[in-house]
Amino acid sequence: MPAPAMNADAIAQLLRDEFPQFFHPGRGLTIERVDYGNIRVKRRFQEESIRPGGTISGPTMMELADFAMYVAVFSVAGPIPMAVTTNLNINFLRKPGRGDLIADAKLLKVGKRLVVGEVAIYSHGEGDPIAHVTTTYSIP
Amino acid sequence: MPAPAMNADAIAQLLRDEFPQFFHPGRGLTIERVDYGNIRVKRRFQEESIRPGGTISGPTMMELADFAMYVAVFSVAGPIPMAVTTNLNINFLRKPGRGDLIADAKLLKVGKRLVVGEVAIYSHGEGDPIAHVTTTYSIP
Amino acid sequence: MPAPAMNADAIAQLLRDEFPQFFHPGRGLTIERVDYGNIRVKRRFQEESIRPGGTISGPTMMELADFAMYVAVFSVAGPIPMAVTTNLNINFLRKPGRGDLIADAKLLKVGKRLVVGEVAIYSHGEGDPIAHVTTTYSIP
Amino acid sequence: MPAPAMNADAIAQLLRDEFPQFFHPGRGLTIERVDYGNIRVKRRFQEESIRPGGTISGPTMMELADFAMYVAVFSVAGPIPMAVTTNLNINFLRKPGRGDLIADAKLLKVGKRLVVGEVAIYSHGEGDPIAHVTTTYSIP
Numbered sequence: 431m432p433a434p435a436m437n438a439d440a441i442a443q444l445l446r447d448e449f450p451q452f453f454h455p456g457r458g459l460t461i462e463r464v465d466y467g468n469i470r471v472k473r474r475f476q477e478e479s480i481r482p483g484g485t486i487s488g489p490t491m492m493e494l495a496d497f498a499m500y501v502a503v504f505s506v507a508g509p510i511p512m513a514v515t516t517n518l519n520i521n522f523l524r525k526p527g528r529g530d531l532i533a534d535a536k537l538l539k540v541g542k543r544l545v546v547g548e549v550a551i552y553s554h555g556e557g558d559p560i561a562h563v564t565t566t567y568s569i570p
Numbered sequence: 571m572p573a574p575a576m577n578a579d580a581i582a583q584l585l586r587d588e589f590p591q592f593f594h595p596g597r598g599l600t601i602e603r604v605d606y607g608n609i610r611v612k613r614r615f616q617e618e619s620i621r622p623g624g625t626i627s628g629p630t631m632m633e634l635a636d637f638a639m640y641v642a643v644f645s646v647a648g649p650i651p652m653a654v655t656t657n658l659n660i661n662f663l664r665k666p667g668r669g670d671l672i673a674d675a676k677l678l679k680v681g682k683r684l685v686v687g688e689v690a691i692y693s694h695g696e697g698d699p700i701a702h703v704t705t706t707y708s709i710p
Numbered sequence: 711m712p713a714p715a716m717n718a719d720a721i722a723q724l725l726r727d728e729f730p731q732f733f734h735p736g737r738g739l740t741i742e743r744v745d746y747g748n749i750r751v752k753r754r755f756q757e758e759s760i761r762p763g764g765t766i767s768g769p770t771m772m773e774l775a776d777f778a779m780y781v782a783v784f785s786v787a788g789p790i791p792m793a794v795t796t797n798l799n800i801n802f803l804r805k806p807g808r809g810d811l812i813a814d815a816k817l818l819k820v821g822k823r824l825v826v827g828e829v830a831i832y833s834h835g836e837g838d839p840i841a842h843v844t845t846t847y848s849i850p
Numbered sequence: 851m852p853a854p855a856m857n858a859d860a861i862a863q864l865l866r867d868e869f870p871q872f873f874h875p876g877r878g879l880t881i882e883r884v885d886y887g888n889i890r891v892k893r894r895f896q897e898e899s900i901r902p903g904g905t906i907s908g909p910t911m912m913e914l915a916d917f918a919m920y921v922a923v924f925s926v927a928g929p930i931p932m933a934v935t936t937n938l939n940i941n942f943l944r945k946p947g948r949g950d951l952i953a954d955a956k957l958l959k960v961g962k963r964l965v966v967g968e969v970a971i972y973s974h975g976e977g978d979p980i981a982h983v984t985t986t987y988s989i990p
Contacts, residue, residue, distance in 0.1 A: 452627075488655050514662070517659070517660070519659040522657070
């Protein structure tokens with residue numbers, strides 16, 4: 431496995447600069463690990479993403495998957511002009527608990543025009559994924 | 571086509587009661603039309619859902635599709651205990667402009683256990699969809 | 711709506727020339743209607759695609775959706791070098807009967823690099839779709 | 851990991867009995883390994899599934915993924931009445947070579963009503979997947 435094109439700190443700095451509305455401390459998003467095409471991010475538990483029944487909302491998980499894939503794309507392509515999501519497919523598997531969310535993203539294909547990856551989302555401390563995502567990005 | 575099981579006002583009231591965090595005036599979501607299994611909702615343009623480049627974020631569109639499908643499910647099933655999204659597949663088709671979003675949801679199947687529908691999302695005033703969603707709900 | 715780039719006869723001739731293993735009379739595939747980005751194809755009922763329980767197999771429907779999309783791509787792009795399917799998402803909605811299958815394909819986006827479309831598959835003579843497909847092609 | 855509910859021989863026998871049109875020696879399908887919810891199947895290379903350009907057709911890969919998931923479902927649920935595919939999402943990643951296909955299926959969720967799994971398809975002897983599938987089955 432090659433070294434990642436950017437490490438976690440460099441990706442976090444890039445996101446703070448380019449997406450200040452999205453990636454700021456109040457969001458509770460952190461980059462936990464960056465290998466080449468294989469990364470882990472975390473989302474701190476926040477009361478306001480809870481739906482009736484105590485469930486974290488679907489869009490919250492889709493947003494986390496999107497974030498994880500951006501980090502994975504940076505890990506192989508470096509600070510390229512922003513990739514555009516073209517397709518995202520999510521299966522919701524289990525009801526998440528009231529805890530932090532972990533997302534592991536792995537790239538399945540890194541082409542010149544398209545990057546395809548999968549993301550498994552976990553409730554912190556639990557073994558089985560709560561959601562599984564496959565998604566495609568178009569490289570401008 | 572049968573009459574809808576609930577009209578737009580009744581669905582809006584139910585959502586305000588059950589999802590006050592999600593469906594409140596600040597969210598800018600309105601129910602525009604409710605027929606049986608075929609509905610339209612709107613999301614007022616909001617500066618904070620804009621990404622660099624002037625684009626409305628993907629998760630914003632996924633959230634709107636989710637909302638549209640809830641309304642469509644209520645239109646055929648009435649005030650049932652909450653359905654759970656099991657799968658959502660979204661294709662992002664065009665870059666949306668800085669305007670309101672319209673989402674048209676149509677149910678493709680209303681089974682005893684699963685409801686499947688599609689949602690087309692438009693930028694207000696434009697003819698071609700900016701995103702297309704198919705999604706499945708499990709009825710408890 | 712512009713005129714289609716190729717009509718049904720020209721597309722059938724192209725497919726016979728380029729895909730003789732796939733598009734030959736024994737396959738039972740016909741092109742019923744070709745408008746610009748909006749076409750209908752048919753698959754004659756064949757005993758051998760039946761599964762136990764009298765159902766037409768899933769892969770048979772996926773193959774028909776793939777065929778319908780090729781025809782739709784030709785209707786807008788003409789006899790281009792072969793597009794490549796990059797993503798296909800299918801929802802199986804109802805058990806098909808023992809009859810011909812009809813597939814209606816409609817393009818949602820015709821970009822320079824990606825073409826996205828949806829296909830609804832019907833059992834001949836029935837009103838509700840038995841399967842719904844969205845699919846993306848990459849233009850070489 | 852619990853022991854599988856059926857081993858490879860028992861699943862092959864069941865498929866020969868129940869799906870003789872689909873699972874017969876001429877098809878070239880074999881079950882290579884069966885663990886609990888985690889299995890491998892193989893499809894022998896066959897000249898007739900080749901498309902112009904030397905590529906194995908998309909529907910051939912979708913059929914193999916479907917087969918892999920049936921085997922995975924049997925490995926956890928035993929000889930249950932036939933599950934029904936409700937959703938299948940496939941990303942085509944690379945052009946396959948002219949060789950055998952390997953499919954590794956892993957179940958992501960085994961619920962009372964829905965089973966969700968993913969399948970990675972490889973060209974024999976190559977390291978990177980040529981296609982990736984997620985799919986959902988409904989248990990009758």
